[in-house]
Amino acid sequence: MDNIILKGMLNEFSGRFDLVDETEEYRFEKFVNYCILKTDYYDSFDFDKVATGQATGVDGVAVVIGGVIVNEIDDAKSLTRQQFNAEFHFIQTKTSTSFDLGEYLKFTATVRAFFTDQRAGIPGELANAFDIKEEVYQRSAKLRELPSVHLHYAYAGQNRLTDSNILAAIENERVALAAEKYKFSDVGLEIHDGDGIAALYRATKNDINGKLSFQRHTAIPQIPGATAAYLGVARCSDYVRLLCKPNGELNKALFTENVRDFLGVSNPVNSAIQKTVLDPNERDRFAVLNNGVTVVAGKVIPSGDTFELSRFQIVNGCQTSHVLYERKNDLSDAMYITVKLIETTNIDLYGRIIATTNSQSHVTKEAFATIRPYHKVLEDFYNAMRSSGFSYYYERRPHQFDYDDDIPQRSVISAPQLIKCFISVAMEEPHKVHYYYGNLLQEYNQNETSEIFSETDYPGLYFVCGHIISELKIRFSRDQQMKNWIFHLGLLIKKQIAPWIKKTGIQKDSKFLESLSTLETGFDRACINAVKVIKSLRLDRNQNRNPEITKLLIRKLHEAQQEASRQAQPQEAAPSPAKARVIALLDGDYIGIVEAVNCSGGQKLIDLKYGPFIMQLNGAGLHTLTESAKGKAARFRINGESKELLEIVESSV
Numbered sequence: 001m002d003n004i005i006l007k008g009m010l011n012e013f014s015g016r017f018d019l020v021d022e023t024e025e026y027r028f029e030k031f032v033n034y035c036i037l038k039t040d041y042y043d044s045f046d047f048d049k050v051a052t053g054q055a056t057g058v059d060g061v062a063v064v065i066g067g068v069i070v071n072e073i074d075d076a077k078s079l080t081r082q083q084f085n086a087e088f089h090f091i092q093t094k095t096s097t098s099f100d101l102g103e104y105l106k107f108t109a110t111v112r113a114f115f116t117d118q119r120a121g122i123p124g125e126l127a128n129a130f131d132i133k134e135e136v137y138q139r140s141a142k143l144r145e146l147p148s149v150h151l152h153y154a155y156a157g158q159n160r161l162t163d164s165n166i167l168a169a170i171e172n173e174r175v176a177l178a179a180e181k182y183k184f185s186d187v188g189l190e191i192h193d194g195d196g197i198a199a200l201y202r203a204t205k206n207d208i209n210g211k212l213s214f215q216r217h218t219a220i221p222q223i224p225g226a227t228a229a230y231l232g233v234a235r236c237s238d239y240v241r242l243l244c245k246p247n248g249e250l251n252k253a254l255f256t257e258n259v260r261d262f263l264g265v266s267n268p269v270n271s272a273i274q275k276t277v278l279d280p281n282e283r284d285r286f287a288v289l290n291n292g293v294t295v296v297a298g299k300v301i302p303s304g305d306t307f308e309l310s311r312f313q314i315v316n317g318c319q320t321s322h323v324l325y326e327r328k329n330d331l332s333d334a335m336y337i338t339v340k341l342i343e344t345t346n347i348d349l350y351g352r353i354i355a356t357t358n359s360q361s362h363v364t365k366e367a368f369a370t371i372r373p374y375h376k377v378l379e380d381f382y383n384a385m386r387s388s389g390f391s392y393y394y395e396r397r398p399h400q401f402d403y404d405d406d407i408p409q410r411s412v413i414s415a416p417q418l419i420k421c422f423i424s425v426a427m428e429e430p431h432k433v434h435y436y437y438g439n440l441l442q443e444y445n446q447n448e449t450s451e452i453f454s455e456t457d458y459p460g461l462y463f464v465c466g467h468i469i470s471e472l473k474i475r476f477s478r479d480q481q482m483k484n485w486i487f488h489l490g491l492l493i494k495k496q497i498a499p500w501i502k503k504t505g506i507q508k509d510s511k512f513l514e515s516l517s518t519l520e521t522g523f524d525r526a527c528i529n530a531v532k533v534i535k536s537l538r539l540d541r542n543q544n545r546n547p548e549i550t551k552l553l554i555r556k557l558h559e560a561q562q563e564a565s566r567q568a569q570p571q572e573a574a575p576s577p578a579k580a581r582v583i584a585l586l587d588g589d590y591i592g593i594v595e596a597v598n599c600s601g602g603q604k605l606i607d608l609k610y611g612p613f614i615m616q617l618n619g620a621g622l623h624t625l626t627e628s629a630k631g632k633a634a635r636f637r638i639n640g641e642s643k644e645l646l647e648i649v650e651s652s653v
């Protein structure tokens with residue numbers, strides 16, 4: 001790649017996402033997919049969701065339903081139960097310095113084949129997206145309008161296209177696809193050269209800047225947590241310009257913090273907004289007939305009536321903003337909108353503004369789950385754990401750490417990621433983590449016993465779930481087979497050495513730190529055992545969605561542990577009332593059941609049952625060990641000839 005600026009960005013990107021060992025072509029494909037999709041679909045973008053592997057003609061595909069990238073049929077069914085919008089994005093990427101018409105024609109041919117009813121005519125890597133596409137059209141009665149299609153062709157060169165013949169051929173392909181009847185509301189095409197891709201990458205870091213002509217405004221008295229605040233009105237046409245990308249499209253990245261996606265112009269409230277815009281007798285009263293919008297910016301620089309904004313979000317007014325954008329050609333210069341503009345980098349104030357400004361209409365409970373005060377507790381817990389050698393950063397708000405180049409992406413854990421880690425390890429349902437996190441929150445937050453981010457949850461439980469999955473992602477980043485089973489591996493490791501990781505688990509810091517240390521010690525051995533169990537079953541990658549497979553893996557792990565006990569050779573040991581036998585196990589931590597405790601004569605001898613064996617251990621190191629421990633689960637450690645009782649881990653068995 002000859003583009004120095006783009007290559008520098010690619011190298012930075014590769015470092016952030018641990019891709020430095022991959023080929024330049026592979027890294028560039030991921031880079032372009034990220035640049036094009038991450039900004040507009042921050043919470044649902046995932047490299048694996050949109051990658052197409054070795055597919056001919058297409059390097060990325062994203063099916064978007066209701067503003068969410070979907071790669072699961074069940075998610076598609078859930079998000080299409082009510083009225084919805086749908087979009088299809090197709091991406092082709094080339095490291096070449098010039099536009100290749102032949103490659104472009106292969107690209108559009110693959111897209112056209114995708115929208116036929118012949119599943120066999122497309123690359124196998126697009127089969128899942130094809131099935132979701134079929135689901136979308138089967139639910140067409142609930143579509144607010146026909147789906148839109150967006151074609152993106154990217155190349156690394158800096159030479160813009162000027163050849164009229166090539167430009168005509170490009171447009172002919174777009175027109176041919178758009179001409180297919182009853183399939184699309186719009187077919188858009190973007191040719192991205194190196195400079196364009198560089199601009200998109202800067203946008204992914206939320207480096208969003210804009211200017212707003214604020215004709216009539218007043219400064220609001222000082223607000224704790226805000227460096228400045230203003231209230232006033234701006235022309236609707238000026239406000240719409242603030243919402244647009246350089247190419248004139250609506251910048252969806254501005255609505256990342258908004259708790260509702262656009263509900264369409266057929267929605268009663270939005271229909272009324274549109275009616276006001278179109279009514280010559282009402283449009284000039286728009287500022288008093290509409291509730292207005294709330295804009296939060298990291299930096300606001302006023303200069304007369306022009307305000308320069310950087311790192312800003314529309315945290316309230318998503319519906320109004322979309323309607324004004326859709327009817328931008330119908331706006332008059334006499335139309336104004338009320339704007340509340342707040343300058344702050346205070347995350348707590350940010351969340352409070354989002355919650356209060358969106359409370360005037362129905363918002364589902366899960367929409368507010370990630371702005372609860374509990375997330376401040378989690379952030380503080382993560383900050384404290386960094387002093388203990390764990391270099392994780394909890395991302396309470398999107399883009400929170402985008403500006404710190406010293407923090408690699410693998411160290412940043414967002415709320416959506418943590419939800420999936422907790423569900424897989426603590427709630428023991430790793431087969432569900434492929435679903436959109438909003439659907440998971442809706443399911444689990446229906447009752448208090450399964451509520452995610454409950455105020456009564458010990459934050460260390462979320463931390464350790466995220467830690468286990470993060471460690472596994474690093475270990476198996478190059479193992480394509482095991483990458484598909486990361487969350488199941490986390491559960492199997494927990495089952496072996498960390499049974500305390502559960503919804504109602506440890507509640508004290510001292511106990512957590514002790515247990516975390518034990519987890520670290522036994523992690524390698526537990527991981528090896530878990531991998532053996534998964535590989536022994538020769539499972540298909542798509543079976544990781546099956547709850548019965550989760551149960552099977554747990555059962556097979558238990559059987560493997562029992563088999564290890566049966567094959568172990570008994571060794572002589574001091575006799576005990578329970579006819580104790582000491583067995584030979586591999587080094588590591590294990591869980592057994594207390595059969596008897598003898599605390600007489602100043603000694604503490606414990607008979608511990610493990611599988612069919614009973615072994616005798618010295619429990620003198622446990623000051624709280626009494627005869628009441630009988631029947632409880634206990635953790636012990638094997639290290640060569642040493643056998644050590646570590647702790648009682650459960651109240652009853």
